[in-house]
Structure formats: structure tokens, C-alpha cells
Amino acid sequence: MPAPERIPAGAVTPVPPADAVTPVPPTDSLTLLAKGELSVLGQVREASNAVLYCEVSHQGESAKCVYKPVAGEQPLWDFPDGNLARREVASYEISEATGWGLIPPTVLRDGPYGEGMCQLWIEGDAEAGGKLLALIDDEEPGDGWKPVVLAEVAEGRTALLVHADDVRLRRLAVLDAVINNGDRKGGHLLPAGDGRLYGIDHGVSFHVEDKLRTLLWGWAGEPLSAEAVAVLEKLSAQLADGAPTATRLADLITPAELDAVRARVAALRESGVHPEPSGQWPAIPWPPV
Missing domain, CATH: 3.30.200 (Phosphorylase Kinase; domain 1)
Incomplete structure (x- = not known):
């Protein structure tokens, strides 16, 4: 070739x-x-x-x-x-x-x-999508927000990075955990004019090692929603040998990577909680936006 x-x-x-x-x-x-x-x-x-x-x-x-x-x-x-x-x-x-x-x-x-x-091509519409990420001076995120990390902003000042407590972001957090997304930045979030939220740029996903890097850590350690539990159960069936999704994935990623997807889905179902940073890999992508 x-x-x-x-x-x-x-x-x-x-x-x-x-x-x-x-x-x-x-x-x-x-x-x-x-x-x-x-x-x-x-x-x-x-x-x-x-x-x-x-x-x-x-x-x-x-x-x-x-x-x-x-x-x-x-x-x-x-x-x-x-x-x-x-x-x-x-x-x-x-x-x-x-x-x-x-x-x-x-x-x-x-x-x-x-x-x-x-x-x-999805044309982002920030006004329709609402504010998804913010830096605040308070130590607590406030109603409607989830804390991510305390960040140094300038001249020794720090601010709390937060993301919206938004069901669309929570779904993306589950998806990222399944595909092991190593690069969920703020610029990879595209709110559309119809109210939907899309994620883009997933090239560094599906590694067999834990590479999850994201700005959506706000639910880390919290129980998965009932919706997410049901979706993971459905996804598990679609990843079984011979299932259409598994067959298509087999043409795109390696057998070891496909097995790792199945293992991550199984681990999420067993734990029932959103994953937390492993400590063995930078948890926040750089640059974050």
C-alpha cells in the first residue's frame, strides 16, 4: 500500500x-x-x-x-x-x-x-447551550455547579474551576469513562442551537491503560444516575461477541482495546459510581481549553 x-x-x-x-x-x-x-x-x-x-x-x-x-x-x-x-x-x-x-x-x-x-460540522451556539465551565473565586462551587480543581490563574492567585451540573455533561462524563478519553477539554464541548450538546475530538481514546483526562470530574465518586446504569447495561449487551456494535468496533480498534472497553463498562456497572482520577496519569488535559 x-x-x-x-x-x-x-x-x-x-x-x-x-x-x-x-x-x-x-x-x-x-x-x-x-x-x-x-x-x-x-x-x-x-x-x-x-x-x-x-x-x-x-x-x-x-x-x-x-x-x-x-x-x-x-x-x-x-x-x-x-x-x-x-x-x-x-x-x-x-x-x-x-x-x-x-x-x-x-x-x-x-x-x-x-x-x-x-x-x-456542528456550529456551536454558546448562548443556546448556557455556560458550561467557569473559574470562580469562592472555595465552594455554588448551586448548579460541580468543582473540578483549584487552579493558579495569575500572580499567585487561585480560582476554582467548575463545570455545570448539567445532565448533558454528565452523560459525556460516562461516555468518556467508557472510551477512556485522554483529552476532554473545554473547547471540545459544542452546544448546538437546538439545545443538544456534542463532544468532538476523540482521537486519543480507547487506550488499554487508564488515560482518562477530563474537565468533567465533578461527579467523581458519586453514584451513577439510574439513566446511566440502564445505558451501561444496554451497552454491555451491544459489546458482546457478534453484536453489531462489537463487530463494527473490531474493524476500528484492536482486540485488546475492545476487551478493555468491555472491562471498563463492567467495572462501571459493578462499582455503580463515576470513576475518580487514578493518580497514575495527569487527570486534567493541558491546555484545559
């Missing part, structure tokens, strides 16, 4: 402003993403890996999307090279299996720069 084409410098233009993004059309998003013609419009320059802003068109329908080619992935010391795109798709499969729909539609496909993941 020939080496994937490298992305040439300056090959794309900046991403257009938010008001230039068209609404998502009423169509089968997965079919559109997988079969549509992919046209690169711009690049998200702040990302550590290549993140291309694209339009995908199929049978008269079109939508904006994100295309992350394997050719644009930077090597990581603790993950196999050229494997992050598949982990993004695997994360979507787990999200769909929970029924929560926490990750935008995501597929693995060929594109202008070779194989990569393609994900429906």
Missing part, C-alpha cells in the same frame, strides 16, 4: 466565519458523509493535527463537515501511528450505542488526502 499523500502547506484557505455556515440539510447524514463528493474549503489552523473544513455533496444534498486525514496526524508516543481517525469513528459508534447521540455523525472514508475521518 503506497504511503498516504502529505498535505501541502498553504493548500487550503482559512475557515469562513460562522455566519457563512449553512444549516444541516434534512437527509441521511451518514450516507451523505460516506458517499458524497468532498471539497476542501479551509483548515482549522489551531489544531495539532490536520483538520480540514469541507463541503460534502450527494444526490442534490450538501452539508459542511470536518475531514481529518490520516496523512495529517502527528505521531504520538503512546498511540499507534495513523490510527487516530479510526478512534474517532469508534467513539461515535459507542455514542450511538448508548442512545445519547453525543458525537456528531462520523464515518471513515477516502478523501482528497487519503483515508480519514469525516464528521458533520
Whole structure:
């Protein structure tokens, strides 16, 4: 198999402003993403890996999307090279299996720069989603907030990092524990105009070792919600050998990683509580936003 084409410098233009993004059309998003013609419009320059802003068109329908080619992935010391795109798709499969729909539609496909993941573009709407993260001067978070960590902000001053006590965030915290998300930053939370909350950027997930790094530690050690318990029971069945979700995951992650997912689900069901930091790995991603 020939080496994937490298992305040439300056090959794309900046991403257009938010008001230039068209609404998502009423169509089968997965079919559109997988079969549509992919046209690169711009690049998200702040990302550590290549993140291309694209339009995908199929049978008269079109939508904006994100295309992350394997050719644009930077090597990581603790993950196999050229494997992050598949982990993004695997994360979507787990999200769909929970029924929560926490990750935008995501597929693995060929594109202008070779194989990569393609994900429906979600235009964030902070006003519709409400405030999710904050730094406060008090020692206690206050009603409606959960404490995360005491952070140094400037000139020796400290502030308490808190996140909202929000059911959408709590669902994401459970999902992250299942997929062993090593990079849940504030910038990876996208509230949409319809009130839904999406999580993005799941390339560093599914490691067999405990790598959970997140800003959503507010429920650590607390009992799982009844909803989460029911979802984990359903997910356990869908991860069994021969089940559709397990079959799809087997094409995206290694057998050892799939077994580790099953083990994490089993551990959550047995403990009945949200996980706590292990102490063997930095608990907070850097930078946090």
C-alpha cells in the first residue's frame, strides 16, 4: 500500500466565519458523509493535527463537515501511528450505542488526502447551550455547579474551576469513562442551537491503560444516575461477541482495546459510581481549553 499523500502547506484557505455556515440539510447524514463528493474549503489552523473544513455533496444534498486525514496526524508516543481517525469513528459508534447521540455523525472514508475521518460540522451556539465551565473565586462551587480543581490563574492567585451540573455533561462524563478519553477539554464541548450538546475530538481514546483526562470530574465518586446504569447495561449487551456494535468496533480498534472497553463498562456497572482520577496519569488535559 503506497504511503498516504502529505498535505501541502498553504493548500487550503482559512475557515469562513460562522455566519457563512449553512444549516444541516434534512437527509441521511451518514450516507451523505460516506458517499458524497468532498471539497476542501479551509483548515482549522489551531489544531495539532490536520483538520480540514469541507463541503460534502450527494444526490442534490450538501452539508459542511470536518475531514481529518490520516496523512495529517502527528505521531504520538503512546498511540499507534495513523490510527487516530479510526478512534474517532469508534467513539461515535459507542455514542450511538448508548442512545445519547453525543458525537456528531462520523464515518471513515477516502478523501482528497487519503483515508480519514469525516464528521458533520456542528456550529456551536454558546448562548443556546448556557455556560458550561467557569473559574470562580469562592472555595465552594455554588448551586448548579460541580468543582473540578483549584487552579493558579495569575500572580499567585487561585480560582476554582467548575463545570455545570448539567445532565448533558454528565452523560459525556460516562461516555468518556467508557472510551477512556485522554483529552476532554473545554473547547471540545459544542452546544448546538437546538439545545443538544456534542463532544468532538476523540482521537486519543480507547487506550488499554487508564488515560482518562477530563474537565468533567465533578461527579467523581458519586453514584451513577439510574439513566446511566440502564445505558451501561444496554451497552454491555451491544459489546458482546457478534453484536453489531462489537463487530463494527473490531474493524476500528484492536482486540485488546475492545476487551478493555468491555472491562471498563463492567467495572462501571459493578462499582455503580463515576470513576475518580487514578493518580497514575495527569487527570486534567493541558491546555484545559
